[in-house]
Each structure stands twice: as C-alpha cells, then as structure tokens.
Amino acid sequence: MQSVCTVNRTVKYLGKKWMFLIILELYKGDGYTRRFTEVKERLPGITAKVLSARLKELEEEGLVEKHVEAGTVPVRSEYTLTASGLGLVEVIKDIKRWALRWKIENRACGAQDCHDCVL
Amino acid sequence: MQSVCTVNRTVKYLGKKWMFLIILELYKGDGYTRRFTEVKERLPGITAKVLSARLKELEEEGLVEKHVEAGTVPVRSEYTLTASGLGLVEVIKDIKRWALRWKIENRACGAQDCHDCVL
DNA sequence: CAGAATCCCCTCAGATACTG
DNA sequence: CAGTATCTGAGGGGATTCTG
Numbered sequence: 001m002q003s004v005c006t007v008n009r010t011v012k013y014l015g016k017k018w019m020f021l022i023i024l025e026l027y028k029g030d031g032y033t034r035r036f037t038e039v040k041e042r043l044p045g046i047t048a049k050v051l052s053a054r055l056k057e058l059e060e061e062g063l064v065e066k067h068v069e070a071g072t073v074p075v076r077s078e079y080t081l082t083a084s085g086l087g088l089v090e091v092i093k094d095i096k097r098w099a100l101r102w103k104i105e106n107r108a109c110g111a112q113d114c115h116d117c118v119l
Numbered sequence: 120m121q122s123v124c125t126v127n128r129t130v131k132y133l134g135k136k137w138m139f140l141i142i143l144e145l146y147k148g149d150g151y152t153r154r155f156t157e158v159k160e161r162l163p164g165i166t167a168k169v170l171s172a173r174l175k176e177l178e179e180e181g182l183v184e185k186h187v188e189a190g191t192v193p194v195r196s197e198y199t200l201t202a203s204g205l206g207l208v209e210v211i212k213d214i215k216r217w218a219l220r221w222k223i224e225n226r227a228c229g230a231q232d233c234h235d236c237v238l
Numbered sequence: 239c240a241g242a243a244t245c246c247c248c249t250c251a252g253a254t255a256c257t258g
Numbered sequence: 259c260a261g262t263a264t265c266t267g268a269g270g271g272g273a274t275t276c277t278g
Binding site for chain 4: 154155156159167168170171187191192193194195196
C-alpha cells in the first residue's frame with residue numbers, strides 16, 4: 001500500500017499556487033497544447049518565474065511534454081498535456097463534482113485566485 | 120463556472136502537509152471517528168500543533184465534526200468525518216487510482232511522508 | 239519569446255515548553 | 259488528555275531586472 005506516497009506527493013504539488021489552473025489552460029488549448037506566453041496571458045497575475053517553475057515540475061512528473069521549435073527566431077516552446085496529464089484533469093473534475101455537491105454555499109472568490117474554467 | 124474557486128481552495132488546503140493522512144486516519148476509525156491522541160500516535164512525526172491546526176481547518180470546512188465529552192477528566196475529544204468528508208475520501212481514492220495507473224514506477228518513499236493506508 | 243537570476247517577504251511546519 | 263504559545267529555519271511566491 002505504499003502508493004499512498006505518490007498520492008501524497010501528487011496532492012502536495014497540485015496544491016501549489018497556479019498549478020491546476022495551468023493544467024486547465026493546457027487542457028483548453030488546441031490539442032491540449034499551449035505556448036508559454038499564451039498561458040501567461042490567460043492567467044492574469046502569474047509571473048514568468050512561477051509559470052516556468054510549475055511547467056518544469058509538470059514536465060518532471062510526466063504530466064506535460066515540452067516541445068521547442070528549433071530554428072525559429074524568436075523561440076517558440078509549446079507545452080502539451082500527456083495522457084497522464086489528461087488523466088489528472090479527470091481527477092480535477094472529480095474534485096469539482098465533490099465541491100459542487102458540498103461547497104456551493106461557499107464564500108465568494110478572492111479575485112486573485114479565481115478564474116473561469118472549462119470543467 | 121466560478122466554482123473552480125472552490126476547487127482551487129480545496130486543493131490548496133488538501134495539499135498541506137499531513138492533511139489527507141489525517142483524513143484517512145479518521146476514515147479508518149470506528150464510525151469514522153478517532154480521538155486526538157489516537158490520530159497522533161498513528162501518524163509518527165506529526166506534532167500536536169500541526170494536528171490541531173489541520174483538524175481545525177477540517178472542521179471549518181465541514182469535513183469533520185468535533186465532539187467533546189463533557190464531564191470526563193481528563194478531557195476526551197473525538198473527531199468524526201462528516202458526509203462531506205467521506206465524499207472527499209472517495210476523491211482521494213480517485214487520485215490513488217490515477218496514481219496507480221501512471222505513477223507506479225515512481226521513486227521510493229521519503230520515509231517521513233510515507234504511511235500505509237486503507238485505500 | 240521564453241525564460242534565468244536576484245532580492246525580499248511571508249507562511250508553513252518542526253522543536254520545545256507550558257496549561258486547564 | 260488535548261491542546262496553546264513561542265521561536266526558528268526552510269521554502270514558496272511576488273516584483274524586478276537581465277538575456278540568448
């Protein structure tokens with residue numbers, strides 16, 4: 001039963017700020033793909049530093065694949081959700097279903113953390 | 120679609136250290152109930168301060184109910200998962216299913232964060 | 239365009255000591 | 259037993275500046 005460990009880890013990095021908002025942005029992209037700046041523009045308030053860090057974590061976890069188009073100037077890098085990443089989107093939907101069932105009456109959003117989504 | 124906000128919040132506090140391990144401990148208890156010290160003993164490494172803080176958050180979120188037995192000396196306080204909390208256990212199971220599917224080959228546990236569970 | 243490097247603040251969590 | 263109070267160190271994340 002040691003896989004709880006992975007669950008632990010998962011929840012730990014998912015809990016980081018912006019993380020799952022980024023995942024959802026990629027999810028909304030054509031072919032589950034978005035460019036760096038594209039994500040940045042769609043998540044008002046996020047800094048390049050944080051976005052960069054989160055994408056790197058997602059890449060290391062195998063949830064996202066990075067593709068750099070060589071030879072283009074300026075550089076174009078694209079990030080795509082992997083099958084594993086898509087699987088996680090389903091988990092997020094589960095969370096949302098739970099939240100809808102139990103949390104509707106909840107407090108209003110703090111503007112900074114709140115964005116629409118396609119779930 | 121503003122409920123993403125709640126999802127955001129959910130993942131944020133679930134991501135806190137020990138949080139979901141505590142939930143699982145309550146889940147394992149008789150009638151989904153455990154006493155403070157009981158949980159503490161079963162989660163080696165957790166401090167009273169953190170356990171206390173997490174339980175308070177869970178209570179505020181409506182995932183846990185606290186019952187203090189009046190008149191007993193010393194005091195006995197019990198924590199029980201609510202229906203909402205039980206619903207969240209199902210979500211954790213979803214996360215585990217996802218993890219099993221995509222993360223088995225994963226790195227070994229850092230002993231400190233790893234505990235068995237009943238999932 | 240897509241970051242990396244710095245600085246700085248703030249929260250989280252561990253350790254320790256104390257209490258009704 | 260079931261906490262609270264205080265101190266501390268590590269890490270997260272924002273703002274700003276710089277670069278291939």
